[in-house]
Amino acid sequence: MSTKQFLKECVLFEGLNDSELEKIAASAVEKEYEAGSTMFSTGDAADELFVIEEGRVAVQMTLPKSSGQASRRITVDVVTKNEIAGWSAIVEPYKYTFTAVCLQKTNAMAINGNKLRSLLRDNPQIGYEVLRGLSRVIAAGLNDTRQVLISERLLSSQE
Amino acid sequence: MKRQNVRVLLASEFTGTRFFLRRVVESENKAVVVAEAENSMRAMNLARTLRPDVALIDSHLPYVVGIDNLPLSRVSGLDVAQSISVEIPNMHVVLLNSLSVAPADKAWNPGAGALLCQESKDTCVPFTLGELSDRAVSPGSLIFANVEPKEEIVPVRKASLSDKVLFAGILGVIAGWLMILTMFLATAGLFVLLGGATTALFGLVGKLSSKVFKQK
Numbered sequence: 523m524s525t526k527q528f529l530k531e532c533v534l535f536e537g538l539n540d541s542e543l544e545k546i547a548a549s550a551v552e553k554e555y556e557a558g559s560t561m562f563s564t565g566d567a568a569d570e571l572f573v574i575e576e577g578r579v580a581v582q583m584t585l586p587k588s589s590g591q592a593s594r595r596i597t598v599d600v601v602t603k604n605e606i607a608g609w610s611a612i613v614e615p616y617k618y619t620f621t622a623v624c625l626q627k628t629n630a631m632a633i634n635g636n637k638l639r640s641l642l643r644d645n646p647q648i649g650y651e652v653l654r655g656l657s658r659v660i661a662a663g664l665n666d667t668r669q670v671l672i673s674e675r676l677l678s679s680q681e
Numbered sequence: 682m683k684r685q686n687v688r689v690l691l692a693s694e695f696t697g698t699r700f701f702l703r704r705v706v707e708s709e710n711k712a713v714v715v716a717e718a719e720n721s722m723r724a725m726n727l728a729r730t731l732r733p734d735v736a737l738i739d740s741h742l743p744y745v746v747g748i749d750n751l752p753l754s755r756v757s758g759l760d761v762a763q764s765i766s767v768e769i770p771n772m773h774v775v776l777l778n779s780l781s782v783a784p785a786d787k788a789w790n791p792g793a794g795a796l797l798c799q800e801s802k803d804t805c806v807p808f809t810l811g812e813l814s815d816r817a818v819s820p821g822s823l824i825f826a827n828v829e830p831k832e833e834i835v836p837v838r839k840a841s842l843s844d845k846v847l848f849a850g851i852l853g854v855i856a857g858w859l860m861i862l863t864m865f866l867a868t869a870g871l872f873v874l875l876g877g878a879t880t881a882l883f884g885l886v887g888k889l890s891s892k893v894f895k896q897k
Binding site: 557558592594595596597598599666669670674677 | 740746752753756757760763767776778800801802823827
């Protein structure tokens with residue numbers, strides 16, 4: 523499958539036509555990560571946006587150290603095929619707010635953040651479609667989080 | 682020196698998966714399951730109190746309870762594995778990734794059994810819990826592993842010199858046989874040619890003689 527076809531299957535880019543997808547594909551490179559490796563860490567400059575081709579990636583938030591205890595990580599999402607990790611690359615202040623750890627061997631399409639931001643700025647049609655896709659991704663994540671929150675509250679109220 | 686039993690903690694939400702993992706563990710003579718946990722909170726508590734040698738943790742583990750059709754409620758396997766490996770540095774912590782498709786969905790042959798294998802580059806290297814307990818533990822490190830049916834593991838072996846010689850020999854035998862076959866066919870072809878030429882000659886002589894007799 524070509525990079526263009528692969529990107530078309532990702533919700534972030536599904537609204538783009540062939541020539542627009544080609545422009546995005548020109549800024550993408552394929553990367554491979556071993557199980558247990560870190561794709562990006564909290565606080566790093568968000569230089570790349572990743573579209574997962576194969577594998578599972580845990581998105582973790584680091585909790586600050588409490589008295590006498592080491593810092594802990596909490597998984598807030600698990601990203602799989604055709605989903606995106608590292609959307610901080612197109613959202614200010616362009617710094618990763620989570621850490622991404624590969625649960626298994628992972629192949630991902632890494633899109634250069636700088637080039638992607640320039641492309642979105644210079645081509646409002648592409649910018650509109652990508653941000654429309656991003657809002658869907660964020661809304662779906664928020665919905666899942668709400669469901670977990672509601673379910674856990676219901677369970678704790680039954681105890 | 683007599684080897685101690687390897688004490689194992691299992692953590693998976695589902696009773697069937699824990700039963701399956703118990704079978705995998707107990708297929709080793711010197712490995713025993715000392716406790717089972719259905720969520721990450723219980724797994725952490727059991728790891729703290731029992732201090733087993735190895736913790737086998739399903740990556741699809743809920744914090745407290747898994748909620749139907751909500752994958753986000755089953756994402757704490759990695760978190761508890763990281764916490765145990767940091768807090769209890771002399772314990773081997775194995776995070777299992779293939780259990781979402783096994784044993785329920787995957788076509789396992791119940792008689793064939795299964796084994797543990799560690800993800801490494803493009804392959805999965807089989808290991809036993811006994812071998813694992815002999816290795817030094819590096820604090821904070823995790824082993825990312827899968828459970829695979831035994832027949833699916835194909836050992837990767839580099840060809841030795843004798844393998845190469847054997848391969849070259851077999852190639853030679855095949856080439857020689859083809860050459861013999863070609864020579865045999867050439868010899869047979871010669872006889873067919875001679876036979877054909879003789880028959881054609883007889884035919885020609887017959888044709889000429891019939892013309893000569895007709896003229897007379």
